[in-house]
Amino acid sequence: MQRRQFNKALAATTALAAVHPFGIVRAQAQRLKVGVILPRSGVQGFIGQSCQKGADLAPGVIKQMLGVDIELMNADWESNVDTARTRAERLVQEGAHVLVGPFDSGAAAAIAQVAEQRGVPFVINIAAAPQITEQGYKFVFRNFQTAPDIVRNGLALIGELFQATNTVPRTAVFMHVNDTFGQAMAKGIGAFMQRLTQLPFKIVDTISYDPAAKDLTVEVSKAKASNADFLLLVCRLNDAIILRREMVKQRWNPMGIVSPGSPGMYEEQYFKTLGKLSEYSISNVPWYNPRAELTKVVDKAFLKQNPKDKLVFHGLNVGFTFEAILIAADAFKRAKSTDPKTLADAIRQTNIASKMMLGDPIKFNAKGQVEGIGSACLQNLNLTPTVVLPTSAATAKPVFPMPGYKKA
Amino acid sequence: MALGLSVIFGVVRVVNFAHGEMMTIAMYAATVLFAAFKLDPFLAVLPVAAVFFVFGTLMQAGLINPFITRPEHSQFMLLVAVAIILVNALLLLFGPDARNVQVDYQLESFEIGRILVDKARLYAALVAVAAAAALFAFFRFTLTGKAIRACADNYLGAKVVGLNVRKYYSLTFGLGAACVAAAGCAMVLLVDVTPPLGPYYTLLAFVIVIVGGLGSMTGALLGGVLIGLSEALAGLFIAPSAKSMFSFGLLILVLLFRPQGLLGRKI
Numbered sequence: 100m101q102r103r104q105f106n107k108a109l110a111a112t113t114a115l116a117a118v119h120p121f122g123i124v125r126a127q128a129q130r131l132k133v134g135v136i137l138p139r140s141g142v143q144g145f146i147g148q149s150c151q152k153g154a155d156l157a158p159g160v161i162k163q164m165l166g167v168d169i170e171l172m173n174a175d176w177e178s179n180v181d182t183a184r185t186r187a188e189r190l191v192q193e194g195a196h197v198l199v200g201p202f203d204s205g206a207a208a209a210i211a212q213v214a215e216q217r218g219v220p221f222v223i224n225i226a227a228a229p230q231i232t233e234q235g236y237k238f239v240f241r242n243f244q245t246a247p248d249i250v251r252n253g254l255a256l257i258g259e260l261f262q263a264t265n266t267v268p269r270t271a272v273f274m275h276v277n278d279t280f281g282q283a284m285a286k287g288i289g290a291f292m293q294r295l296t297q298l299p300f301k302i303v304d305t306i307s308y309d310p311a312a313k314d315l316t317v318e319v320s321k322a323k324a325s326n327a328d329f330l331l332l333v334c335r336l337n338d339a340i341i342l343r344r345e346m347v348k349q350r351w352n353p354m355g356i357v358s359p360g361s362p363g364m365y366e367e368q369y370f371k372t373l374g375k376l377s378e379y380s381i382s383n384v385p386w387y388n389p390r391a392e393l394t395k396v397v398d399k400a401f402l403k404q405n406p407k408d409k410l411v412f413h414g415l416n417v418g419f420t421f422e423a424i425l426i427a428a429d430a431f432k433r434a435k436s437t438d439p440k441t442l443a444d445a446i447r448q449t450n451i452a453s454k455m456m457l458g459d460p461i462k463f464n465a466k467g468q469v470e471g472i473g474s475a476c477l478q479n480l481n482l483t484p485t486v487v488l489p490t491s492a493a494t495a496k497p498v499f500p501m502p503g504y505k506k507a
Numbered sequence: 508m509a510l511g512l513s514v515i516f517g518v519v520r521v522v523n524f525a526h527g528e529m530m531t532i533a534m535y536a537a538t539v540l541f542a543a544f545k546l547d548p549f550l551a552v553l554p555v556a557a558v559f560f561v562f563g564t565l566m567q568a569g570l571i572n573p574f575i576t577r578p579e580h581s582q583f584m585l586l587v588a589v590a591i592i593l594v595n596a597l598l599l600l601f602g603p604d605a606r607n608v609q610v611d612y613q614l615e616s617f618e619i620g621r622i623l624v625d626k627a628r629l630y631a632a633l634v635a636v637a638a639a640a641a642l643f644a645f646f647r648f649t650l651t652g653k654a655i656r657a658c659a660d661n662y663l664g665a666k667v668v669g670l671n672v673r674k675y676y677s678l679t680f681g682l683g684a685a686c687v688a689a690a691g692c693a694m695v696l697l698v699d700v701t702p703p704l705g706p707y708y709t710l711l712a713f714v715i716v717i718v719g720g721l722g723s724m725t726g727a728l729l730g731g732v733l734i735g736l737s738e739a740l741a742g743l744f745i746a747p748s749a750k751s752m753f754s755f756g757l758l759i760l761v762l763l764f765r766p767q768g769l770l771g772r773k774i
Contacts, residue, residue: 140603141703148603177703277748307748313698313707316625317742317750337605337699347614348625372607372699376614 130168131431133157133424134195136186136210137202141178142311145336145368149413150202150224153420156400157428160421164396167428180205187213187221196437197222197427202416204228204279211239220430220443224423225416227360228283232468238443240467242422244360244385244474246280250287252474253359253383258298259488260357260381260476264499268328268354270303274318274342275333276310280361284333288359303327310335315345323351329500330356332364339363339380340372347376354500358382365477365484367412377479379501386457386475386486387418389494393455397421411484418456425451426461457492508694508708509715509727510639511686517722518659518679521571524586527709528593529684533559533691534700535601541608548608549630552692556685563684567677575676590705597702605699613696631693638689639728642682646724655679659722714754718761720771729769733757 135154138147151173158169172195176183183206187198191213198214198221201207207226214221215236223231223241227249232241244252261267273288275281285307292302304325308318319342322330330353334342340363343356356379358364364380387394387410394410401410401417410417430445431437451461459471476488480495487497512526523529536555540546570589574582612630616623646652658665658675665672698704711734719730734754741753761768 140598141701144603144701145605307746309748309751311707315747317739318747321743321747340699344614348616349623350616368605372605 130170131428131437132170132172132194132196133427134172134174134187134190134193134198134200135420135424136174136176136183136190136198136200136206137420138178138206139173139175142337143178143203143335145366146202146362146416147175147178149366149416150200150420152401152405152408152413153224153417154199154424156397156404156417157421157424160396160400161425161428164425165428165432167432169424169428176201176206178203180209184209184213188217191217191219195219196431196439197442199224199420199423199427201226202420204231204283207231207241208279211236214238218439220427220439220446222423222426222446224420226280228279230283232466236467238439240426240446240463240469242426242461242469242472243419244472245468246283246360247287247290248472249360249385249474250284250291252385254288254291254295254298256383256474256476256488257357257359258295260497260499261299263488263490263497266354266499267299269300270325270327271300271329271331272322272325272327273302273305273331273333274322275305275307276335276338276361277307278310278335281307281310281333284359284361288331288333300328302331308338310338312338312341315341316349318342319345319349319351323349327353329354332356332358333361334358334363335361336363336366336368339369343369343373343376343380352501352503354504356380356501358384360384360474362415364479365412365414366416367408370412370479370482374482377482379498380479381487381497381499382477382484383474384415384477385419385472386477387414387455388457388492389486390492391453391455393453394418397455409483414484422451422455422461508687508690509712509719509731510635510642510724511683511690512712513716513719513722513724513727514642514686515680515683516716517724518655519567519571519575519676521575521582522586522713523680523683524583524709525590525593525705526687526712527705527707528590528597529559529563529687529705530691530694530708531597531700531702531705532593533688534695534698534704535597535606536688537692537695538606538608538700541610547610548692548695549634552634552689555692556688559684559688560681562681564677564681566684567680568673571680572673572676575673590709594702594705601702603701605701607699608695610696627696631697634689634693635728635731638686639724642686642724645682651675651678714758717768718758720768722772723768723770726768726770733769 137150172190174186174190176186183201187210202225204226207223208231215238220238225243227246229245275285306318360383365382370377398410426449434441434445447463449461457473461469475486477484478487478497485495487493487495508530515523533555537548537551540551574585612626615626654670655675658672715730715734716727719726737753737757738750742750
């Protein structure tokens with residue numbers, strides 16, 4: 100390099116360094132770098148990959164909708180909370196303007212700490228533990244129901260299910276994973292069951308288990324021994340598969356398997372692995388509105404990217420992951436800046452009425468939580484998760500008790 | 508599986524930290540054979556075990572034998588490195604998705620009075636007992652088996668009488684690998700296989716052989732039964748989520764009061 104070239108380069112570098120502390124260079128970025136952290140391998144790998152499909156289609160759809168360019172920076176937290184923290188750190192170091200993910204409350208809590216320390220906005224796609232948005236964080240936002248909301252909506256839908264099918268189960272055995280999400284859900288169910296006196300059943304036994312369990316023989320035999328009318332289940336995907344198989348092996352045929360709001364039983368892998376055994380399982384979960392315009396756009400983009408797949412098997416994962424990126428892109432468009440504080444302020448002002456998932460428009464409260472997200476009662480019918488309640492959105496009638504029901 | 512770990516340690520005095528990962532490979536082999544030829548995993552035991560015997564023998568001869576006289580931490584690092592390579596190779600080959608085998612009897616059980624016995628588990632237990640019996644007979648009644656035992660009892664003495672100790676070490680590692688292969692084929696009917704499955708089973712095998720006694724074949728079987736029973740009973744009478752606590756509690760008790768394991772010999 101010649102002396103003059105060196106001087107020019109030095110002058111340019113100095114000018115760049117001079118404006119950088121004021122965020123001018125970052126603020127003028129034309130492209131929003133979104134760090135997407137998902138569990139694409141490990142025990143939650145299937146769900147992470149399902150969420151990833153929502154992230155992958157987001158840049159194209161959002162470019163058409165808002166004209167915003169998005170660069171995805173994908174990271175796999177390997178279903179390990181410690182890895183989630185380090186991946187978040189690395190994404191921030193590599194220049195992510197906003198973090199999105201991670202489909203897990205434990206990981207979300209870890210990433211939230213990183214986001215706050217580094218001052219980078221973090222939009223949670225799926226994670227329900229209420230404490231995440233109770234810490235007074237300034238950079239953490241969640242467009243997903245908290246565990247108490249899921250439980251309240253889920254239990255209410257169970258009541259509707261019994262009314263719709265003219266059944267009155269008297270007892271339930273409650274099985275739940277013992278991770279952050281499962282514990283939060285168990286706490287919520289414990290609290291709401293006392294208040295919701297209109298529900299006809301009592302929980303006769305509560306059994307918690309490790310979501311990474313390779314064997315649930317003992318748990319299922321204990322549940323069967325409770326002689327309960329139906330199984331109330333808060334699960335993940337892999338354990339739901341193991342548990343369903345074990346129920347068949349132990350010839351336990353309760354009235355139904357009903358989740359008051361957890362992943363697992365509506366996932367594509369549940370159907371693929373279990374085939375007919377997946378039928379009639381019920382999940383009361385936040386779900387997409389099939390009639391929404393945005394759903395149709397996303398469905399089209401999904402089919403284009405995954406010609407052999409269907410959105411219905413990834414509804415919750417794709418929907419909320421897409422919406423999380425949409426929230427970031429919408430804020431970026433309004434803020435015209437990638438400055439973290441400006442971006443966070445813009446996210447706080449979000450008001451998206453034209454959305455994909457059921458419920459009220461996306462607006463964050465003072466804690467960074469979206470309220471009024473709706474739930475649907477999904478039942479696996481003809482190897483497809485089908486909305487059976489609320490009646491206004493239902494495409495089929497619920498089947499309860501499930502065929503083959505036999506008092507244990 | 509624990510039997511293989513115990514056999515390898517009992518003779519070669521090397522703790523195989525890639526044991527669970529080797530079992531994962533066997534599970535993948537069983538899924539591939541099932542997908543390609545509809546070969547029942549229990550029938551796949553023989554071909555997979557044969558391939559693993561050769562693989563194990565070559566691995567010991569080419570990779571582990573040079574480390575036999577080196578410090579234990581070098582052996583540890585070597586086998587941990589092998590484990591990491593195996594996991595990543597599986598990820599490259601098969602991806603992170605879980606795979607399984609679905610056979611007709613997989614979800615069936617025998618009904619004996621009020622007791623239900625899972626068919627797949629029963630068959631897996633029979634395979635384990637058959638493998639243990641075959642190994643026991645091999646070490647007890649064949650010349651090669653006796654020579655291997657001689658190498659395990661007295662390394663120097665075996666060399667003095669002219670035994671090719673390293674060759675017998677290779678054979679032993681091959682046998683241990685064959686045991687792992689049998690375990691993998693049986694296990695694939697009980698658990699879906701993913702690349703990161705290995706470390707969990709390596710740890711479980713360690714707990715079993717430490718409780719039973721490192722190097723003792725009967726100890727490995729006894730350890731397996733005790734760990735399984737303690738977890739099942741703890742799950743049934745206390746809390747299912749606390750069952751691992753009891754197996755590890757049992758491990759600590761054994762380490763405190765009988766460090767060589769229940770049927771192990773003092774070293």
